[in-house]
Amino acid sequence: MNSENLKPDEIKKSIFDLLIRHEKLINKLLSPDPMIEGCIHIIYKKCGNPKCHCKDGKLHGPYTAIVRKQNGKSKLTYVDKLDIIDKAKAYKKYNKRLASLRKINEKIFSYLRYLRDINTTIYEK
């Protein structure tokens, strides 16, 4: 981040703004909806029947599936229930918010480090 031109008051204001966003995020993260682990994938596929229209590129689908890692491998499970999809979406949203929280924390950290540095000198004899 480029804090080079910021005055301490501007940094304080920026940090307080970030803290407001931080608190809002924490509040959302503290009461999660039920979630299902994995990524939602929309899948089109061939059925293997040589006489089927999918042979010429008009694939079957869309099918919805949840993909997650299990023992280092991707495991795909087809989904037909809407509430399952919603729970997988909630998982994705939760992870997005976690990522935002980390970014905000990094910004705050970076501002504070800058504040530390502009208030620090070296003592030598």
Ligand SMILES: [Zn+2]
């Ligand atoms: Zn087919």
